Amino acid sequence: MKSTALFVFSFLIFPLTYTETALGEEVRPKVKPFHAPEKTVEEEYWGKKIADPYRYMENLKDPLVRRWFRAQAEYARSIIERIPGRNSLISKMQEFDSRKSSKIYNLAITDNDRYFYLKRTPSDETGKLYYRDGYKGTESLLFDPSDLSKNGSERYVISNISPTDDGSKIAISVAADGSEDDIVLIMNVETGLVYPERIDRCRFASPSWLPDGSAFLYNRLLKGEQHHIDIQKNSKVYLHKPGSDPSKDREIFSRATNPELNIKPEDIPFVHYDKESKHLYAFVQNVDRRLTVFYAPVSELTAKTISWKQLFKPEDNVHDFAVTEKDLYIYTPETSPNFKVLKTSLQQPDIKSAETVIPEDPDAVLTSFGLTSKNIYYTLSKNGVEVEFYRKRFGEKKAKKIKLPFTAGTIYLNTKGFRFPDVWVVISGWGNDYKRYRYIDTSDSFVYETLSSPAEYPEYDNLVVKEVMVPSHDGVKVPLSLIYNKSLKKDGNNPALFYGYGAYGKSLRPFFSPSFLLWTYKGGILAVAHVRGGGELGDAWHKAGMKTTKPNTWKDLISCVEYVIEKNYSSPSHIALNSASAGGILVGKAMTERPDLFAAVIPQVGAMNPLRGEETPNGPVNAPEFGTVKDSLECLALIEMDPYLSIRDNVNYPAALITAGINDPRVIAWQPAKFAARLQAATDASLKPVLFYTDFRSGHGIGDTKTKRFETLADVLSFAFWQTGHRKFQIE
Numbered sequence: 078m079k080s081t082a083l084f085v086f087s088f089l090i091f092p093l094t095y096t097e098t099a100l101g102e103e104v105r106p107k108v109k110p111f112h113a114p115e116k117t118v119e120e121e122y123w124g125k126k127i128a129d130p131y132r133y134m135e136n137l138k139d140p141l142v143r144r145w146f147r148a149q150a151e152y153a154r155s156i157i158e159r160i161p162g163r164n165s166l167i168s169k170m171q172e173f174d175s176r177k178s179s180k181i182y183n184l185a186i187t188d189n190d191r192y193f194y195l196k197r198t199p200s201d202e203t204g205k206l207y208y209r210d211g212y213k214g215t216e217s218l219l220f221d222p223s224d225l226s227k228n229g230s231e232r233y234v235i236s237n238i239s240p241t242d243d244g245s246k247i248a249i250s251v252a253a254d255g256s257e258d259d260i261v262l263i264m265n266v267e268t269g270l271v272y273p274e275r276i277d278r279c280r281f282a283s284p285s286w287l288p289d290g291s292a293f294l295y296n297r298l299l300k301g302e303q304h305h306i307d308i309q310k311n312s313k314v315y316l317h318k319p320g321s322d323p324s325k326d327r328e329i330f331s332r333a334t335n336p337e338l339n340i341k342p343e344d345i346p347f348v349h350y351d352k353e354s355k356h357l358y359a360f361v362q363n364v365d366r367r368l369t370v371f372y373a374p375v376s377e378l379t380a381k382t383i384s385w386k387q388l389f390k391p392e393d394n395v396h397d398f399a400v401t402e403k404d405l406y407i408y409t410p411e412t413s414p415n416f417k418v419l420k421t422s423l424q425q426p427d428i429k430s431a432e433t434v435i436p437e438d439p440d441a442v443l444t445s446f447g448l449t450s451k452n453i454y455y456t457l458s459k460n461g462v463e464v465e466f467y468r469k470r471f472g473e474k475k476a477k478k479i480k481l482p483f484t485a486g487t488i489y490l491n492t493k494g495f496r497f498p499d500v501w502v503v504i505s506g507w508g509n510d511y512k513r514y515r516y517i518d519t520s521d522s523f524v525y526e527t528l529s530s531p532a533e534y535p536e537y538d539n540l541v542v543k544e545v546m547v548p549s550h551d552g553v554k555v556p557l558s559l560i561y562n563k564s565l566k567k568d569g570n571n572p573a574l575f576y577g578y579g580a581y582g583k584s585l586r587p588f589f590s591p592s593f594l595l596w597t598y599k600g601g602i603l604a605v606a607h608v609r610g611g612g613e614l615g616d617a618w619h620k621a622g623m624k625t626t627k628p629n630t631w632k633d634l635i636s637c638v639e640y641v642i643e644k645n646y647s648s649p650s651h652i653a654l655n656s657a658s659a660g661g662i663l664v665g666k667a668m669t670e671r672p673d674l675f676a677a678v679i680p681q682v683g684a685m686n687p688l689r690g691e692e693t694p695n696g697p698v699n700a701p702e703f704g705t706v707k708d709s710l711e712c713l714a715l716i717e718m719d720p721y722l723s724i725r726d727n728v729n730y731p732a733a734l735i736t737a738g739i740n741d742p743r744v745i746a747w748q749p750a751k752f753a754a755r756l757q758a759a760t761d762a763s764l765k766p767v768l769f770y771t772d773f774r775s776g777h778g779i780g781d782t783k784t785k786r787f788e789t790l791a792d793v794l795s796f797a798f799w800q801t802g803h804r805k806f807q808i809e
């Protein structure tokens with residue numbers, strides 16, 4: 078078993094919004110909508126007075142707010158869809174998509190080698206659930222989420238699948254219109270019959286089955302309105318038996334049932350059953366990467382109350398773990414910021430005296446590990462962009478570096494656990510498509526087992542990937558990935574699209590996206606800045622870009638932009654900046670601190686008003702990453718990192734495309750709305766567009782259909798090309 082902390086601000090390379098106008102339909106420019114009126118509210122935070130002119134927008138039910146949202150969305154669409162070249166980008170994305178007869182993802186393999194996965198063909202808008210027995214088994218369709226959409230306007234997608242150990246049953250989580258408010262359905266795999274009950278309010282469900290498949294554990298929210306500030310608080314873990322009434326499910330783990338554990342209202346409880354150790358593991362989750370875990374023998378489910386024993390507390394600094402029937406393997410940065418793996422007894426854990434199984438590498442970050450019957454496998458990453466694969470036999474001191482089928486920037490490592498020899502890697506790079514291999518230990522070889530159909534992309538045969546280290550404002554060197562066609566001339570006139578994130582210790586690992594690479598196909602430079610706050614250079618890299626150290630995040634980005642200008646790759650009038658979600662802080666602050674460096678800024682579903690974050694449903698659980706207004710130093714840090722509060726009048730800010738999703742459960746729509754309103758007012762005399770687009774049928778971009786993803790990526794690329802001067806994207 079492995080577990081990682083729950084990230085409730087998602088990491089999205091390009092979170093997606095929706096174009097409601099059909100391709101090819103004539104779009105007439107609309108009249109520029111009215112500026113939102115100012116209704117300033119002034120508050121004092123630890124002696125500092127803060128004026129908030131658009132506080133009223135936090136009431137998304139206000140008719141004035143709704144009208145302004147609608148008017149802004151209609152105007153933004155009318156402008157974006159006039160950009161020449163946008164439709165050609167979408168057509169090319171569709172053509173790329175047609176090259177693969179099928180794309181397979183969300184793979185789950187049971188102990189008896191039954192494969193469950195989602196598959197999407199060129200004719201599908203979203204994935205359907207299939208299964209087969211073994212890699213070469215005959216494929217069978219189990220569930221099509223579009224069947225749920227036939228009797229209503231909602232568009233459902235499958236967000237999670239959880240099969241039993243023997244693959245006889247499967248729990249299927251579905252959500253509509255990007256809401257992430259999952260409904261859990263249960264299917265008998267052998268008969269194809271779906272049980273009658275539907276369990277709603279399961280945003281953080283991740284059902285965990287008991288070994289005999291008789292029941293599963295799941296998290297469920299309390300009843301309430303989607304945007305109510307307390308909707309995520311005091312969720313509970315229940316035990317459900319297929320075929321029974323969910324309203325009668327037994328409450329297993331919660332703040333109410335376990336007051337002695339001091340679970341906070343905003344914390345998210347989750348219980349996982351591990352068959353190897355025959356224990357229940359109860360997690361108290363928020364965005365803190367340091368785990369809080371309790372455990373108990375599964376036999377205690379028959380008792381009236383479960384006597385939970387603490388396994389990890391935050392002070393133990395454990396970020397992940399795996400177990401056997403008797404051993405506990407711990408993934409930690411304690412005294413080792415590049416991470417190490419320790420081993421101790423599961424029954425009597427002693428972290429301080431634990432054996433070091435994988436020591437810290439001073440030059441690379443230990444990014445993952447997995448147990449098999451004879452070996453422990455692990456991956457090391459250098460600067461977040463160069464990855465290596467290792468095998469260490471149990472009982473041996475020295476590990477062996479395994480040569481990969483091709484040089485990779487990213488590895489996803491999967492095993493079936495310590496009772497099985499099976500190990501797979503999925504590897505990719507900026508210019509290499511994802512490929513899945515089974516590693517054969519006995520012959521030290523790889524067997525190609527990619528489930529998705531192959532495709533060629535000759536458009537990117539001449540792609541150049543340059544990895545550099547850029548000195549930041551304080552001399553610390555920041556990794557920067559530059560991707561472009563080898564025919565590019567360094568004359569300072571190339572469109573450059575910067576992307577960064579810098580939060581939660583999440584790394585921007587090399588990924589392959591033919592659609593995103595269209596920026597290079599059209600002559601541009603993709604620049605991925607691996608700024609502090611991420612995890613590219615270990616735990617210390619994360620801590621150097623959170624709370625009071627958050628300014629390093631956007632200052633690192635600014636230094637990377639200055640490097641690109643200095644080396645004559647591009648110049649300010651040709652540089653666009655894009656990020657999403659928590660990356661909105663990065664985007665907004667880089668813009669407000671150095672508006673002279675950018676032609677365009679595109680924050681998507683961005684956290685643009687973090688000072689008010691705790692007044693949103695998803696805000697309190699994020700306090701471990703960004704800070705809380707209840708602490709004086711952290712509150713002042715929130716003010717400093719707040720893009721909305723950083724906007725000043727009469728500044729020549731760059732053009733902006735700002736997006737929101739009305740169903741977004743992670744970044745509530747009024748955060749980007751307030752930022753857009755303030756930026757429009759501050760740049761009223763400017764000729765540069767400040768567009769605000771709200772998707773009224775989507776959320777954070779998770780669960781969007783294929784067409785929606787294509788259209789929104791085309792929005793981003795075409796707007797950026799327009800504003801950076803690409804001649805084929807200029808509106809006449």
